[in-house]
Amino acid sequence: MSTASALEVVAAGPMTTVQDTGRFGHADLGVGRSGAADADSYARANRLLANPPGAAALETTMGGLRVRARGPVTVAVTGAPVPLTVGGRGAATDTVLHLPDGTELAMGLPPRGLRSYLAVRGGVDVRPVLGSRSTDVLAGLGPEPPVPGSVLPVGPPPRDFPVVDHVCAAPVSGDRITLRVVLGPRQDWFTGRALETLLSGEYEVTPRSDRVGARLSGPALERSHPGELPSEGMVAGSLQVPPGGEPVLFLADHPVTGGYPVVAVIRSADLPRAAQARPGTRIRFTDRTRR
Amino acid sequence: MRVLTCADTGVLVEVADLAEVVALRAALAAQPPPGVTDVVPAARTVLLRVEPGTDTDRVAAAVAALPVTPGDHGGGGGAVTIPVHYDGADLADVAELTGLTPRGVVAAHTAAHWTVAFCGFAPGFGYMVGDDPRLHVPRRGEARTRVPAGSVALAGEFTGVYPRSSPGGWQLLGRTETRIWDLDRDPPGLLRPGVRVRFTEAP
Numbered sequence: 001m002s003t004a005s006a007l008e009v010v011a012a013g014p015m016t017t018v019q020d021t022g023r024f025g026h027a028d029l030g031v032g033r034s035g036a037a038d039a040d041s042y043a044r045a046n047r048l049l050a051n052p053p054g055a056a057a058l059e060t061t062m063g064g065l066r067v068r069a070r071g072p073v074t075v076a077v078t079g080a081p082v083p084l085t086v087g088g089r090g091a092a093t094d095t096v097l098h099l100p101d102g103t104e105l106a107m108g109l110p111p112r113g114l115r116s117y118l119a120v121r122g123g124v125d126v127r128p129v130l131g132s133r134s135t136d137v138l139a140g141l142g143p144e145p146p147v148p149g150s151v152l153p154v155g156p157p158p159r160d161f162p163v164v165d166h167v168c169a170a171p172v173s174g175d176r177i178t179l180r181v182v183l184g185p186r187q188d189w190f191t192g193r194a195l196e197t198l199l200s201g202e203y204e205v206t207p208r209s210d211r212v213g214a215r216l217s218g219p220a221l222e223r224s225h226p227g228e229l230p231s232e233g234m235v236a237g238s239l240q241v242p243p244g245g246e247p248v249l250f251l252a253d254h255p256v257t258g259g260y261p262v263v264a265v266i267r268s269a270d271l272p273r274a275a276q277a278r279p280g281t282r283i284r285f286t287d288r289t290r291r
Numbered sequence: 292m293r294v295l296t297c298a299d300t301g302v303l304v305e306v307a308d309l310a311e312v313v314a315l316r317a318a319l320a321a322q323p324p325p326g327v328t329d330v331v332p333a334a335r336t337v338l339l340r341v342e343p344g345t346d347t348d349r350v351a352a353a354v355a356a357l358p359v360t361p362g363d364h365g366g367g368g369g370a371v372t373i374p375v376h377y378d379g380a381d382l383a384d385v386a387e388l389t390g391l392t393p394r395g396v397v398a399a400h401t402a403a404h405w406t407v408a409f410c411g412f413a414p415g416f417g418y419m420v421g422d423d424p425r426l427h428v429p430r431r432g433e434a435r436t437r438v439p440a441g442s443v444a445l446a447g448e449f450t451g452v453y454p455r456s457s458p459g460g461w462q463l464l465g466r467t468e469t470r471i472w473d474l475d476r477d478p479p480g481l482l483r484p485g486v487r488v489r490f491t492e493a494p
Contacts, residue, residue, distance in 0.1 A: 027329035027340065028316075029480040030410035129474060139414050185295035185303045231411060233331030233338025235301040257333050257411040265298035268343040 005071030013064025045119035055123030080113025113172035186261035220245025237266035379463035415472030417482025434460035
Protein backbone atom coordinates (compact mmCIF):
# COMPACT_ATOMS: atom_id res chain seq x y z
CA MET A 1 0.00 0.00 0.00
CA SER A 2 1.39 3.39 -0.86
CA THR A 3 0.29 6.40 1.12
CA ALA A 4 1.48 9.95 0.73
CA SER A 5 3.49 11.50 3.53
CA ALA A 6 2.03 14.06 5.88
CA LEU A 7 2.94 16.39 8.73
CA GLU A 8 1.04 15.92 11.96
CA VAL A 9 0.89 19.06 14.07
CA VAL A 10 1.81 18.33 17.71
CA ALA A 11 1.85 21.98 18.86
CA ALA A 12 1.06 25.10 16.84
CA GLY A 13 2.84 27.71 18.99
CA PRO A 14 1.27 31.17 19.34
CA MET A 15 0.23 31.37 15.68
CA THR A 16 0.79 29.06 12.72
CA THR A 17 -0.79 29.34 9.29
CA VAL A 18 -0.31 27.76 5.88
CA GLN A 19 1.12 30.30 3.41
CA ASP A 20 2.30 30.48 -0.18
CA THR A 21 2.93 33.39 -2.56
CA GLY A 22 -0.67 34.57 -2.11
CA ARG A 23 -3.78 35.28 -4.19
CA PHE A 24 -3.48 37.28 -7.35
CA GLY A 25 -6.15 38.73 -9.58
CA HIS A 26 -9.04 38.81 -7.09
CA ALA A 27 -8.49 42.24 -5.54
CA ASP A 28 -11.41 43.64 -7.55
CA LEU A 29 -13.64 41.19 -5.62
CA GLY A 30 -12.36 42.59 -2.35
CA VAL A 31 -9.91 39.72 -1.84
CA GLY A 32 -6.41 40.61 -0.66
CA ARG A 33 -3.14 39.00 -1.62
CA SER A 34 -2.18 37.46 1.74
CA GLY A 35 0.76 35.01 1.39
CA ALA A 36 3.98 34.61 3.38
CA ALA A 37 4.69 37.82 5.31
CA ASP A 38 8.47 37.42 4.87
CA ALA A 39 8.46 36.39 1.21
CA ASP A 40 12.27 36.08 1.07
CA SER A 41 12.59 33.51 3.86
CA TYR A 42 9.61 31.58 2.53
CA ALA A 43 11.12 31.47 -0.98
CA ARG A 44 14.52 30.40 0.40
CA ALA A 45 12.96 27.43 2.20
CA ASN A 46 11.35 26.22 -1.04
CA ARG A 47 14.58 26.76 -3.00
CA LEU A 48 16.52 24.65 -0.51
CA LEU A 49 14.11 21.77 -1.13
CA ALA A 50 13.96 22.30 -4.94
CA ASN A 51 10.22 22.95 -4.57
CA PRO A 52 8.48 25.03 -7.21
CA PRO A 53 8.30 28.70 -6.06
CA GLY A 54 4.62 28.64 -5.00
CA ALA A 55 4.70 25.49 -2.83
CA ALA A 56 2.79 26.05 0.43
CA ALA A 57 4.71 26.09 3.73
CA LEU A 58 3.94 26.74 7.40
CA GLU A 59 4.50 30.23 8.78
CA THR A 60 4.88 30.28 12.54
CA THR A 61 5.11 33.29 14.84
CA MET A 62 7.56 33.23 17.78
CA GLY A 63 8.36 29.55 17.27
CA GLY A 64 6.69 26.86 19.35
CA LEU A 65 5.67 24.75 16.35
CA ARG A 66 6.12 20.99 16.68
CA VAL A 67 5.34 18.54 13.88
CA ARG A 68 5.70 14.78 13.53
CA ALA A 69 6.54 13.13 10.21
CA ARG A 70 3.99 10.64 8.90
CA GLY A 71 6.07 8.76 6.40
CA PRO A 72 9.52 10.13 5.52
CA VAL A 73 9.61 13.86 4.76
CA THR A 74 12.32 16.34 3.81
CA VAL A 75 11.97 19.80 5.31
CA ALA A 76 13.79 23.10 5.84
CA VAL A 77 13.28 25.88 8.38
CA THR A 78 14.10 29.51 7.52
CA GLY A 79 13.30 33.01 8.79
CA ALA A 80 13.50 33.89 12.48
CA PRO A 81 16.34 31.61 13.74
CA VAL A 82 14.48 29.23 16.05
CA PRO A 83 16.42 26.70 18.13
CA LEU A 84 15.55 23.44 16.42
CA THR A 85 15.49 19.79 17.39
CA VAL A 86 14.83 16.80 15.16
CA GLY A 87 14.13 13.59 17.04
CA GLY A 88 15.39 15.31 20.20
CA ARG A 89 18.77 16.28 18.69
CA GLY A 90 19.86 19.77 17.79
CA ALA A 91 19.47 20.70 14.12
CA ALA A 92 20.23 23.76 12.02
CA THR A 93 17.98 26.23 10.25
CA ASP A 94 18.54 27.04 6.56
CA THR A 95 19.45 23.38 6.06
CA VAL A 96 17.87 20.42 4.31
CA LEU A 97 16.60 18.04 7.03
CA HIS A 98 15.44 14.46 6.46
CA LEU A 99 12.81 13.25 8.92
CA PRO A 100 12.15 9.50 9.03
CA ASP A 101 8.59 8.34 9.71
CA GLY A 102 7.51 9.24 13.24
CA THR A 103 10.30 11.76 13.88
CA GLU A 104 9.33 14.98 15.65
CA LEU A 105 10.69 18.40 14.71
CA ALA A 106 10.37 21.04 17.43
CA MET A 107 11.00 24.79 17.31
CA GLY A 108 11.97 26.83 20.36
CA LEU A 109 11.68 30.57 20.85
CA PRO A 110 13.69 32.64 18.32
CA PRO A 111 16.19 35.02 19.95
CA ARG A 112 15.40 37.60 17.28
CA GLY A 113 12.93 38.02 14.45
CA LEU A 114 9.29 36.99 14.50
CA ARG A 115 8.29 34.58 11.74
CA SER A 116 9.84 31.23 10.81
CA TYR A 117 8.98 29.05 7.83
CA LEU A 118 8.79 25.29 7.76
CA ALA A 119 8.72 24.11 4.15
CA VAL A 120 8.36 20.47 3.15
CA ARG A 121 9.54 18.86 -0.06
CA GLY A 122 6.36 18.48 -2.14
CA GLY A 123 4.62 21.37 -0.37
CA VAL A 124 1.76 21.38 2.13
CA ASP A 125 -1.03 20.00 -0.03
CA VAL A 126 -4.21 21.39 1.53
CA ARG A 127 -7.07 22.53 -0.71
CA PRO A 128 -6.39 25.86 -2.41
CA VAL A 129 -8.99 28.64 -2.21
CA LEU A 130 -9.07 31.08 -5.14
CA GLY A 131 -5.77 29.76 -6.44
CA SER A 132 -3.85 29.97 -3.15
CA ARG A 133 -3.29 27.94 0.01
CA SER A 134 -2.66 31.07 2.08
CA THR A 135 -4.78 31.82 5.13
CA ASP A 136 -5.95 35.43 5.09
CA VAL A 137 -6.69 36.13 8.76
CA LEU A 138 -8.52 39.39 8.01
CA ALA A 139 -10.83 38.12 5.27
CA GLY A 140 -11.23 34.66 6.83
CA LEU A 141 -10.22 32.98 3.54
CA GLY A 142 -8.07 29.92 2.95
CA PRO A 143 -7.24 26.89 5.06
CA GLU A 144 -8.12 26.78 8.75
CA PRO A 145 -5.03 27.48 10.87
CA PRO A 146 -3.48 24.14 11.95
CA VAL A 147 -4.10 23.04 15.54
CA PRO A 148 -2.64 20.14 17.53
CA GLY A 149 -3.81 16.98 15.82
CA SER A 150 -4.13 18.54 12.35
CA VAL A 151 -2.69 16.31 9.66
CA LEU A 152 -1.34 18.25 6.70
CA PRO A 153 -0.89 16.19 3.54
CA VAL A 154 2.40 16.58 1.68
CA GLY A 155 2.29 16.84 -2.10
CA PRO A 156 4.24 14.61 -4.50
CA PRO A 157 7.97 15.42 -4.56
CA PRO A 158 9.09 17.73 -7.36
CA ARG A 159 11.26 16.32 -10.14
CA ASP A 160 14.32 18.34 -9.16
CA PHE A 161 16.51 17.42 -6.22
CA PRO A 162 18.05 19.75 -3.68
CA VAL A 163 21.45 20.88 -4.94
CA VAL A 164 22.78 22.32 -1.68
CA ASP A 165 22.31 21.17 1.90
CA HIS A 166 22.62 24.58 3.43
CA VAL A 167 22.35 28.23 2.45
CA CYS A 168 23.85 31.23 4.18
CA ALA A 169 21.03 33.67 4.77
CA ALA A 170 21.51 37.27 5.84
CA PRO A 171 20.82 37.24 9.58
CA VAL A 172 17.36 38.37 10.65
CA SER A 173 17.77 41.84 12.13
CA GLY A 174 17.63 42.57 15.81
CA ASP A 175 15.87 45.15 17.92
CA ARG A 176 16.67 48.20 15.75
CA ILE A 177 16.02 48.34 12.03
CA THR A 178 15.91 50.94 9.28
CA LEU A 179 13.36 50.55 6.49
CA ARG A 180 13.51 52.40 3.20
CA VAL A 181 10.31 54.22 2.22
CA VAL A 182 9.03 56.35 -0.61
CA LEU A 183 6.80 59.22 0.57
CA GLY A 184 3.22 59.19 -0.69
CA PRO A 185 0.78 58.57 -2.16
CA ARG A 186 -0.85 60.96 0.37
CA GLN A 187 2.08 62.91 1.78
CA ASP A 188 0.22 66.11 0.87
CA TRP A 189 -2.28 65.30 3.66
CA PHE A 190 0.48 65.89 6.23
CA THR A 191 2.44 68.89 7.44
CA GLY A 192 6.08 69.32 6.42
CA ARG A 193 6.99 68.77 10.03
CA ALA A 194 5.14 65.45 10.08
CA LEU A 195 7.20 64.25 7.11
CA GLU A 196 10.42 65.30 8.88
CA THR A 197 9.24 63.52 12.01
CA LEU A 198 8.54 60.33 10.08
CA LEU A 199 12.05 60.35 8.60
CA SER A 200 13.87 61.30 11.80
CA GLY A 201 11.85 59.78 14.64
CA GLU A 202 11.86 56.28 16.03
CA TYR A 203 8.78 54.06 16.08
CA GLU A 204 8.28 50.99 18.21
CA VAL A 205 6.33 47.92 17.10
CA THR A 206 3.52 47.39 19.64
CA PRO A 207 2.09 44.04 20.73
CA ARG A 208 -1.11 44.95 18.86
CA SER A 209 0.48 43.66 15.67
CA ASP A 210 -0.40 40.69 13.49
CA ARG A 211 -0.36 39.58 9.85
CA VAL A 212 -2.70 42.47 9.00
CA GLY A 213 -0.24 45.09 10.18
CA ALA A 214 2.27 46.27 12.74
CA ARG A 215 0.78 49.00 14.90
CA LEU A 216 3.54 51.45 15.72
CA SER A 217 3.95 53.82 18.64
CA GLY A 218 6.03 56.97 18.35
CA PRO A 219 5.72 60.66 17.50
CA ALA A 220 2.28 61.43 16.06
CA LEU A 221 2.12 62.64 12.46
CA GLU A 222 0.11 65.81 12.11
CA ARG A 223 -2.24 66.32 9.19
CA SER A 224 -2.35 69.47 7.12
CA HIS A 225 -5.60 68.40 5.57
CA PRO A 226 -8.77 67.92 7.58
CA GLY A 227 -11.66 65.91 6.24
CA GLU A 228 -12.11 62.38 5.12
CA LEU A 229 -10.32 60.48 2.42
CA PRO A 230 -12.66 58.36 0.27
CA SER A 231 -11.55 54.73 0.76
CA GLU A 232 -8.83 53.73 -1.68
CA GLY A 233 -6.76 50.67 -2.58
CA MET A 234 -3.86 49.78 -0.32
CA VAL A 235 -0.58 47.91 -0.90
CA ALA A 236 1.49 45.89 1.57
CA GLY A 237 4.07 48.19 3.12
CA SER A 238 1.70 51.16 3.35
CA LEU A 239 2.15 53.38 6.42
CA GLN A 240 -1.47 54.31 7.02
CA VAL A 241 -2.13 57.07 9.53
CA PRO A 242 -5.38 56.90 11.52
CA PRO A 243 -6.68 60.04 13.30
CA GLY A 244 -4.46 59.41 16.36
CA GLY A 245 -1.39 60.09 14.20
CA GLU A 246 0.59 56.91 14.93
CA PRO A 247 1.13 54.89 11.75
CA VAL A 248 0.12 51.30 11.03
CA LEU A 249 2.52 49.35 8.80
CA PHE A 250 0.38 47.12 6.59
CA LEU A 251 1.60 43.54 6.12
CA ALA A 252 0.40 40.56 4.05
CA ASP A 253 -3.25 40.41 5.22
CA HIS A 254 -3.88 44.18 5.06
CA PRO A 255 -7.35 45.38 4.07
CA VAL A 256 -7.83 45.72 0.30
CA THR A 257 -9.02 49.31 0.73
CA GLY A 258 -8.62 51.81 3.54
CA GLY A 259 -10.02 55.20 4.45
CA TYR A 260 -7.02 56.86 6.15
CA PRO A 261 -4.20 58.55 4.23
CA VAL A 262 -0.96 56.65 3.52
CA VAL A 263 2.01 58.91 4.24
CA ALA A 264 4.68 56.59 2.79
CA VAL A 265 5.19 53.06 1.50
CA ILE A 266 8.04 50.66 2.37
CA ARG A 267 10.13 49.60 -0.63
CA SER A 268 9.24 46.04 -1.60
CA ALA A 269 12.80 44.80 -0.98
CA ASP A 270 12.52 45.85 2.69
CA LEU A 271 9.08 44.31 3.35
CA PRO A 272 10.48 40.93 4.50
CA ARG A 273 12.53 42.76 7.15
CA ALA A 274 9.43 44.69 8.24
CA ALA A 275 7.62 41.36 8.64
CA GLN A 276 10.35 40.14 11.00
CA ALA A 277 10.02 43.13 13.36
CA ARG A 278 8.69 41.72 16.62
CA PRO A 279 6.94 43.83 19.25
CA GLY A 280 9.52 46.10 20.91
CA THR A 281 11.57 46.52 17.70
CA ARG A 282 12.54 50.14 17.05
CA ILE A 283 12.10 51.23 13.45
CA ARG A 284 13.57 54.20 11.64
CA PHE A 285 12.38 55.17 8.18
CA THR A 286 14.62 56.64 5.51
CA ASP A 287 13.83 57.97 2.05
CA ARG A 288 17.39 57.36 0.89
CA THR A 289 17.68 54.42 -1.48
CA ARG A 290 20.60 52.85 0.39
CA ARG A 291 20.21 51.65 3.96
CA MET B 292 -6.58 62.38 -13.70
CA ARG B 293 -3.69 62.43 -11.22
CA VAL B 294 -1.22 59.56 -10.99
CA LEU B 295 0.45 58.83 -7.62
CA THR B 296 2.85 56.02 -6.75
CA CYS B 297 2.99 53.61 -3.82
CA ALA B 298 6.79 53.06 -3.67
CA ASP B 299 7.68 50.37 -6.24
CA THR B 300 4.55 48.30 -5.57
CA GLY B 301 1.62 50.31 -6.87
CA VAL B 302 0.28 53.11 -9.02
CA LEU B 303 -2.71 55.00 -7.63
CA VAL B 304 -4.78 56.81 -10.22
CA GLU B 305 -7.05 59.52 -8.86
CA VAL B 306 -10.02 60.62 -10.97
CA ALA B 307 -12.85 63.13 -10.61
CA ASP B 308 -15.76 60.90 -9.73
CA LEU B 309 -17.16 57.41 -9.55
CA ALA B 310 -18.24 57.42 -13.20
CA GLU B 311 -14.58 57.91 -14.19
CA VAL B 312 -13.54 55.10 -11.83
CA VAL B 313 -16.01 52.77 -13.52
CA ALA B 314 -14.85 53.79 -17.01
CA LEU B 315 -11.13 53.56 -16.15
CA ARG B 316 -11.60 50.13 -14.57
CA ALA B 317 -13.34 48.94 -17.73
CA ALA B 318 -10.51 50.31 -19.89
CA LEU B 319 -7.89 48.61 -17.67
CA ALA B 320 -9.76 45.30 -17.82
CA ALA B 321 -9.69 45.49 -21.62
CA GLN B 322 -6.00 46.49 -21.85
CA PRO B 323 -4.07 45.71 -18.66
CA PRO B 324 -0.61 47.35 -18.70
CA PRO B 325 2.29 44.85 -18.42
CA GLY B 326 3.48 44.15 -14.88
CA VAL B 327 0.08 44.85 -13.27
CA THR B 328 -1.06 41.98 -11.01
CA ASP B 329 -4.26 43.45 -9.57
CA VAL B 330 -6.61 46.34 -10.20
CA VAL B 331 -8.44 47.80 -7.18
CA PRO B 332 -11.16 50.30 -8.04
CA ALA B 333 -12.51 52.42 -5.17
CA ALA B 334 -14.62 55.55 -4.73
CA ARG B 335 -12.32 58.10 -6.44
CA THR B 336 -9.27 56.04 -7.33
CA VAL B 337 -8.07 52.96 -9.16
CA LEU B 338 -5.01 51.25 -7.67
CA LEU B 339 -2.80 49.11 -9.88
CA ARG B 340 -0.63 46.68 -7.95
CA VAL B 341 2.54 45.80 -9.85
CA GLU B 342 5.13 43.06 -9.68
CA PRO B 343 8.33 44.06 -7.91
CA GLY B 344 10.78 45.54 -10.37
CA THR B 345 8.09 46.96 -12.64
CA ASP B 346 8.81 50.48 -13.89
CA THR B 347 5.94 52.42 -12.27
CA ASP B 348 6.56 55.40 -14.61
CA ARG B 349 5.86 53.18 -17.60
CA VAL B 350 2.67 51.87 -15.96
CA ALA B 351 1.60 55.46 -15.26
CA ALA B 352 2.25 56.41 -18.90
CA ALA B 353 0.30 53.38 -20.12
CA VAL B 354 -2.66 54.40 -17.93
CA ALA B 355 -2.58 57.97 -19.22
CA ALA B 356 -2.65 56.67 -22.79
CA LEU B 357 -5.65 54.35 -22.25
CA PRO B 358 -8.76 55.11 -24.26
CA VAL B 359 -11.27 55.75 -21.45
CA THR B 360 -14.87 56.02 -22.57
CA PRO B 361 -17.06 57.94 -20.13
CA GLY B 362 -20.17 55.95 -19.27
CA ASP B 363 -18.49 52.66 -20.18
CA HIS B 364 -19.30 50.00 -17.58
CA GLY B 365 -17.23 47.33 -19.28
CA GLY B 366 -20.30 45.73 -20.93
CA GLY B 367 -19.04 42.15 -20.38
CA GLY B 368 -19.87 42.51 -16.69
CA GLY B 369 -23.24 40.84 -17.13
CA ALA B 370 -26.51 41.43 -15.31
CA VAL B 371 -28.09 39.90 -12.25
CA THR B 372 -31.49 40.18 -10.63
CA ILE B 373 -31.70 39.91 -6.86
CA PRO B 374 -35.06 39.16 -5.21
CA VAL B 375 -35.42 40.95 -1.88
CA HIS B 376 -37.78 40.62 1.08
CA TYR B 377 -38.18 44.30 1.95
CA ASP B 378 -38.64 43.88 5.71
CA GLY B 379 -35.42 45.54 6.91
CA ALA B 380 -35.07 47.12 10.34
CA ASP B 381 -34.29 50.55 8.86
CA LEU B 382 -36.96 50.73 6.16
CA ALA B 383 -39.04 53.22 8.21
CA ASP B 384 -35.96 55.37 8.94
CA VAL B 385 -35.01 55.39 5.26
CA ALA B 386 -38.56 56.44 4.40
CA GLU B 387 -38.27 59.33 6.82
CA LEU B 388 -34.81 60.35 5.52
CA THR B 389 -35.93 60.28 1.88
CA GLY B 390 -39.40 61.74 2.37
CA LEU B 391 -40.87 58.69 0.68
CA THR B 392 -43.27 56.15 2.17
CA PRO B 393 -41.80 52.69 2.97
CA ARG B 394 -43.57 51.39 -0.15
CA GLY B 395 -42.12 54.32 -2.07
CA VAL B 396 -38.61 53.32 -0.98
CA VAL B 397 -39.23 49.78 -2.21
CA ALA B 398 -40.58 51.11 -5.50
CA ALA B 399 -37.53 53.36 -5.98
CA HIS B 400 -35.02 50.62 -5.05
CA THR B 401 -36.61 48.12 -7.45
CA ALA B 402 -36.98 50.67 -10.25
CA ALA B 403 -33.39 51.91 -10.14
CA HIS B 404 -30.64 50.57 -12.43
CA TRP B 405 -27.60 49.69 -10.33
CA THR B 406 -24.00 49.01 -11.38
CA VAL B 407 -21.26 47.57 -9.18
CA ALA B 408 -18.60 50.28 -9.03
CA PHE B 409 -16.08 48.47 -6.85
CA CYS B 410 -15.71 45.85 -4.11
CA GLY B 411 -14.25 46.17 -0.65
CA PHE B 412 -14.97 45.91 3.06
CA ALA B 413 -15.23 42.11 2.78
CA PRO B 414 -14.70 39.59 -0.03
CA GLY B 415 -17.65 39.91 -2.40
CA PHE B 416 -19.10 43.14 -0.97
CA GLY B 417 -19.99 45.20 -4.03
CA TYR B 418 -20.59 48.95 -3.81
CA MET B 419 -23.45 49.55 -6.27
CA VAL B 420 -24.35 52.96 -7.67
CA GLY B 421 -27.80 53.73 -9.05
CA ASP B 422 -29.65 56.34 -11.02
CA ASP B 423 -32.07 57.58 -8.32
CA PRO B 424 -30.51 60.27 -6.09
CA ARG B 425 -33.56 60.17 -3.78
CA LEU B 426 -32.06 56.99 -2.30
CA HIS B 427 -28.88 58.71 -1.03
CA VAL B 428 -29.00 58.40 2.77
CA PRO B 429 -26.36 58.68 5.48
CA ARG B 430 -25.03 55.69 7.37
CA ARG B 431 -26.61 54.88 10.70
CA GLY B 432 -25.26 56.94 13.60
CA GLU B 433 -24.09 53.77 15.27
CA ALA B 434 -22.96 50.61 13.52
CA ARG B 435 -24.56 47.27 14.35
CA THR B 436 -22.19 44.65 15.74
CA ARG B 437 -23.83 42.01 13.57
CA VAL B 438 -25.64 42.39 10.28
CA PRO B 439 -26.92 39.05 8.91
CA ALA B 440 -25.62 37.67 5.60
CA GLY B 441 -27.88 38.62 2.68
CA SER B 442 -28.92 41.96 4.20
CA VAL B 443 -29.68 44.55 1.51
CA ALA B 444 -28.73 48.05 2.61
CA LEU B 445 -28.17 51.68 1.65
CA ALA B 446 -25.46 54.19 2.62
CA GLY B 447 -24.26 57.34 0.89
CA GLU B 448 -24.65 56.98 -2.84
CA PHE B 449 -24.46 53.18 -2.64
CA THR B 450 -26.56 50.09 -2.15
CA GLY B 451 -24.93 46.83 -1.05
CA VAL B 452 -25.62 43.25 0.00
CA TYR B 453 -23.71 41.82 2.97
CA PRO B 454 -21.99 38.65 1.66
CA ARG B 455 -21.64 37.19 5.16
CA SER B 456 -22.65 38.25 8.63
CA SER B 457 -20.42 41.06 9.87
CA PRO B 458 -20.55 44.35 11.73
CA GLY B 459 -22.08 47.11 9.63
CA GLY B 460 -23.43 50.66 9.70
CA TRP B 461 -25.58 50.71 6.58
CA GLN B 462 -29.37 51.24 6.59
CA LEU B 463 -31.07 47.85 6.24
CA LEU B 464 -33.87 47.66 3.65
CA GLY B 465 -34.39 43.91 3.57
CA ARG B 466 -32.74 40.61 2.87
CA THR B 467 -32.12 38.26 -0.02
CA GLU B 468 -31.64 34.52 -0.22
CA THR B 469 -29.39 34.92 -3.26
CA ARG B 470 -25.85 33.77 -2.43
CA ILE B 471 -23.67 36.80 -3.04
CA TRP B 472 -20.39 35.02 -2.21
CA ASP B 473 -19.89 31.31 -2.85
CA LEU B 474 -16.39 29.83 -2.96
CA ASP B 475 -17.69 26.81 -4.87
CA ARG B 476 -18.69 29.11 -7.72
CA ASP B 477 -16.32 30.59 -10.32
CA PRO B 478 -16.07 33.52 -9.90
CA PRO B 479 -17.22 33.30 -6.26
CA GLY B 480 -18.55 36.87 -6.14
CA LEU B 481 -21.83 37.68 -7.87
CA LEU B 482 -21.31 41.44 -7.57
CA ARG B 483 -18.14 42.18 -9.54
CA PRO B 484 -17.22 45.63 -10.81
CA GLY B 485 -19.19 46.41 -13.96
CA VAL B 486 -22.06 43.99 -13.22
CA ARG B 487 -25.49 45.58 -13.70
CA VAL B 488 -28.01 44.80 -10.99
CA ARG B 489 -31.79 45.01 -10.59
CA PHE B 490 -33.65 44.30 -7.36
CA THR B 491 -37.13 42.76 -7.38
CA GLU B 492 -39.58 42.27 -4.57
CA ALA B 493 -39.50 38.61 -3.52
CA PRO B 494 -42.93 36.95 -3.47
